[in-house]
Amino acid sequence: xxxxxxxxxxxLLTPLLLWLSLLIIIPHIDLFLLSLRERVGxxxxxxxxxxxxxxxxxxxxxxxxxxxxxxxxxxxxxxLLIAFPVSYYIAKMAxxxxxxxxxxxxxxxxxxxxxxxxxxxxxxxxxxGVISGLLQWAGLAAGPVEMLYNDAAMMVGxxxxxxLFMVVPLVTTLDSLDDAVIExxxxxxxxxxxxxxxxxxxxxxxxxxxxxxxxxxxxxGNYLTPTMLGGKDSLWFTQMIYxxxxxxxxxxxxxxxGFMLLILSSLIVWAVLRLTGQTLEKxxx
Amino acid sequence: xxTSAFTLKLTASALALGLAAPASADTLRLxxxxxxxPENVIEMFEAETGHTVEVTTSNNEExxxxxxxxxxxGFDLAQxxxxxxxxxxxxxxIYKPMDLSKIDAxxxxxxxxxxxxxxxxxxxxxxxxxHVWGTDGLVLNTAQAADVKDxxxxxxxxxxxxVSYRMRxxxxxxxxxxxxxxxxxxxxxxxxxxxxxxxxxxxxxxxxPNVKTYWSGGDELMGLVRSGEVVAAMAWDTGGWKLxxxxxxxxFVAPTSGALGWIDTFVIPAKGQADDAAxxxxxxxxxxxxxxxxxxxxxxxxxxxxxxxxxxxxxKAKYQAxxxxxxxxxxxxxxPVPAGLEALEGAVLDRVQAAR
Numbered sequence: 001x002x003x004x005x006x007x008x009x010x011x012l013l014t015p016l017l018l019w020l021s022l023l024i025i026i027p028h029i030d031l032f033l034l035s036l037r038e039r040v041g042x043x044x045x046x047x048x049x050x051x052x053x054x055x056x057x058x059x060x061x062x063x064x065x066x067x068x069x070x071x072x073x074x075x076x077x078x079x080l081l082i083a084f085p086v087s088y089y090i091a092k093m094a095x096x097x098x099x100x101x102x103x104x105x106x107x108x109x110x111x112x113x114x115x116x117x118x119x120x121x122x123x124x125x126x127x128x129g130v131i132s133g134l135l136q137w138a139g140l141a142a143g144p145v146e147m148l149y150n151d152a153a154m155m156v157g158x159x160x161x162x163x164l165f166m167v168v169p170l171v172t173t174l175d176s177l178d179d180a181v182i183e184x185x186x187x188x189x190x191x192x193x194x195x196x197x198x199x200x201x202x203x204x205x206x207x208x209x210x211x212x213x214x215x216x217x218x219x220x221g222n223y224l225t226p227t228m229l230g231g232k233d234s235l236w237f238t239q240m241i242y243x244x245x246x247x248x249x250x251x252x253x254x255x256x257x258g259f260m261l262l263i264l265s266s267l268i269v270w271a272v273l274r275l276t277g278q279t280l281e282k283x284x285x
Numbered sequence: 286x287x288t289s290a291f292t293l294k295l296t297a298s299a300l301a302l303g304l305a306a307p308a309s310a311d312t313l314r315l316x317x318x319x320x321x322x323p324e325n326v327i328e329m330f331e332a333e334t335g336h337t338v339e340v341t342t343s344n345n346e347e348x349x350x351x352x353x354x355x356x357x358x359g360f361d362l363a364q365x366x367x368x369x370x371x372x373x374x375x376x377x378x379i380y381k382p383m384d385l386s387k388i389d390a391x392x393x394x395x396x397x398x399x400x401x402x403x404x405x406x407x408x409x410x411x412x413x414x415x416h417v418w419g420t421d422g423l424v425l426n427t428a429q430a431a432d433v434k435d436x437x438x439x440x441x442x443x444x445x446x447x448v449s450y451r452m453r454x455x456x457x458x459x460x461x462x463x464x465x466x467x468x469x470x471x472x473x474x475x476x477x478x479x480x481x482x483x484x485x486x487x488x489x490x491x492x493x494p495n496v497k498t499y500w501s502g503g504d505e506l507m508g509l510v511r512s513g514e515v516v517a518a519m520a521w522d523t524g525g526w527k528l529x530x531x532x533x534x535x536x537f538v539a540p541t542s543g544a545l546g547w548i549d550t551f552v553i554p555a556k557g558q559a560d561d562a563a564x565x566x567x568x569x570x571x572x573x574x575x576x577x578x579x580x581x582x583x584x585x586x587x588x589x590x591x592x593x594x595x596x597x598x599x600x601k602a603k604y605q606a607x608x609x610x611x612x613x614x615x616x617x618x619x620x621p622v623p624a625g626l627e628a629l630e631g632a633v634l635d636r637v638q639a640a641r
Contacts, residue, residue: 042375042624058632060639128512146446146514149498231498235639246350247453248631249373 028262035255051256061240065260068237069268071151072219075158079166079215080208082159087170087207088200092179106167114161118228121157122148125229149231157225162218166211173207174200209278213269220265237261310335311559313566316348316363317341318549319503320583321417330569336562345369352379357555362563367548368619370405370413376624381553382410387564392571397588401548404621413550414567415588417579420544420616421455422607424506424525426516428534433517435540436463440492448492449509450519452499452638454622454630455545459519460485462542462617469620479629486633490640499638510535523584526603536603539612546616548588 038050055061090102109117124130125147135141147153177200185195201208226236241261244254273279315322319342327338341360343351348365352358357379365373374380390398397415405413425433430444436459439448450456461468461481471477497515500506503524509515510528522544525537551567553560570579576587577595586593586604593601 039625043378060632060636064635064639126512127514146497227501232493232496232638233641235635239638240635243631243635247346248627249346249349249353249376250628250631251353 031255031258034251035253035259037252039250039252045252051253052260054253055256055260061257064235064240065237065264067235068220069264071155071158072216073268075155075162075219076212076216078155079159079162080212083163083166083170083211084204084208087167087174090167091171091174092177092182103171106164109160110164114224117161118157118225121153121160121229125153125156148229150233151230154226154230154234157229158219158222161222161225162215165214165218169207169211169214170204171207173204177203205278209273209276212272216269217265220261310337311361311562312336313338313362313559313562314360315340315566316343316351316360316554318344318364318417318583321364321549321579323578323582326570326575326578326582329575330566333569334562334565336559336565338566349373349377349379352554353377355556357381357557359556360554361557361559362566363552363554364416364549365413365552366619367401367404367413367415367550368622370550370552371407371621372624372626374405374407374412379555380412381555381557381560382412383414383551383553384560384564385411385414387568388414389568389571392568392573392589394588394590397548400618401550401588405550405552413552415548416551416567416570417583417585417587418546418548419585420522420539420546421459421519422522422525422544423538423540424510424518424520424528424535425538426510426513426532426535427538430517433538435542436460436519437488439517439519440488440495444517445495446497447514447516448495448518449497449500449506449515451501452634454627454634456489456519457482457485457630457633458617458619459540459542459545460488462545463540464488465542469617472620472623472626475629478626482629482633486637489637493637493640522604522607525607526584526600529603537607539608539615543615543617544608544612546618548618 035051036047036049037045038048040046086106090099090106094102122129126132127144127146127148129147131147132141132145135145136143181199181203182195185199190198221238223236223238223242226234227239230236237257238261241254241257244250244257313336315338317340322338322340327340331337345365348363349369352360352363353373357377363380370380385402393415397418401413401415402411405411423433423436423439425431430447432441432443433439438444439450458468461484464484466481466484468478468481471481497509500509500518500520503521506515506518506520506524507528510518511531520537522537525535528535529537551563553563557563569575571587571589573589573591574595576589576592580586580592580596580600584600586596
């Protein structure tokens with residue numbers, strides 16, 4: 001019996017362990033070793049920290065990372081602000097079919113690929129696009145209006161891309177909040193804002209935190225949206241990794257970039273968890 | 286030592302294969318550019334030789350990145366530009382020397398074949414033979430950007446906000462020539478090249494407000510020019526000629542400082558497994574009538590001798606309009622890029638991209 005249980009455990013764990021070791025741990029070890037290699041001449045390499053010192057001494061790289069991180073945090077906050085009322089409505093106010101329909105509507109955009117979704121935004125925002133045409137038709141703009149290739153367009157794309165990943169955990173946690181608790185809050189003389197602050201948000205906190213972590217990581221690691229919507233001003237950290245690997249053949253520096261991204265993003269998540277007094281266990285459990 | 290033993294083993298096994306089955310049908314995995322292996326040519330080749338062809342389309346950087354990732358495996362024939370062969374070969378060893386006796390030299394334009402052989406020689410071995418050539422220059426909407434004659438004119442107020450170019454090395458090179466410097470002469474001198482790059486960097490940062498966006502794919506640029514959002518761009522000649530079919534105002538113009546000439550080649554990856562099929566493909570597509578079919582599909586001319594006769598008059602007319610004789614003489618052909626130069630250029634491109 002015990003041996004059978006053990007075998008079952010091993011069999012159940014195998015896919016996970018394979019996934020973790022083959023796709024995450026081994027490539028990362030390889031990446032780390034690569035990042036420690038410095039090129040001194042043609043086919044001559046030495047082991048050292050030169051790639052990391054390059055990152056720390058060339059201000060451009062740190063500035064780019066800081067910009068990417070700040071924009072990702074902003075995208076996370078905006079996503080939360082938009083997704084919270086939506087989730088609250090779906091979880092608490094909508095009933096029956098309306099609820100499924102609303103949830104489905106959040107899901108539908110994710111049935112097409114990210115590329116198509118982003119291209120949709122390009123069609124809307126470009127100078128010869130739909131919104132520019134509408135504005136001119138309505139007489140609100142004299143000439144074509146360019147709305148692409150700036151930070152605002154990029155932000156719109158990032159928020160749109162990550163909306164679902166905020167709505168799902170929020171709906172799940174808000175769903176588990178008993179309506180009676182909110183009613184009791186009103187009976188005890190609470191007002192709308194105070195109930196939101198004292199009851200709803202504390203209850204939804206695990207959902208908010210896990211949603212935020214996912215959205216932050218997705219934005220930070222996004223490549224397509226900044227490239228397509230941000231255009232000439234969009235230097236994003238992932239673009240630098242791509243160009244080191246593919247365009248410049250500098251795998252060593254690219255690997256160091258990848259590692260910095262991993263370390264710094266983990267640090268940011270840890271710091272935010274500490275600041276808000278949350279722990280990962282509370283969020284996930 | 287290890288690599289040489291390895292190549293020995295490879296050649297031995299290739300020999301054994303060749304001896305065992307002289308006319309065996311192979312699968313040729315071809316890593317090339319869009320348009321270089323049109324469907325009709327593949328069908329003719331497969332019918333004639335019995336080999337099958339699998340095509341993967343890519344660009345210079347991705348070709349080298351792919352071959353580097355596998356140590357030169359996964360493909361049997363690749364087509365990087367001639368300036369990207371010697372450097373990566375020295376650095377990563379991803380190609381195999383060409384067996385020139387298996388190539389029908391009579392099919393090639395002699396000057397182009399010799400130039401490519403010289404540019405792709407590493408350690409006495411020739412690694413590439415030429416296939417398709419073309420240029421980088423200006424794609425202009427002549428109705429709205431008639432004053433643009435050179436790369437630096439892209440920064441003039443007349444075309445403010447309606448300009449696009451790539452954040453890639455041809456842009457750096459083109460601007461350097463246009464500013465009166467000679468970056469190719471400075472390839473071997475790192476200090477001189479850095480100085481040229483820093484001047485170009487300054488110019489590109491100053492020019493940034495003029496740029497609508499940096500294009501990265503050919504289709505993206507086509508869209509921008511077709512919609513009229515961009516009236517002047519730095520691009521390939523074929524892009525201009527293709528756009529010319531939709532809008533007669535748009536065409537390719539060789540800049541006064543000289544168009545930048547590239548030659549895409551044939552190289553055999555180090556771990557290629559179908560060398561016979563690869564040589565058969567090279568000799569097949571270099572036949573004048575086949576080369577003309579590729580010119581029709583890719584838009585660019587080939588190094589095949591006598592293929593011009595088979596090319597349609599429409600394409601010839603566009604070529605002659607863009608390239609009067611003095612413009613042809615003024616083409617600046619890319620010399621081989623020394624290993625490590627990309628890192629210098631990369632830092633400049635990153636700083637330009639990041640500038641506000």
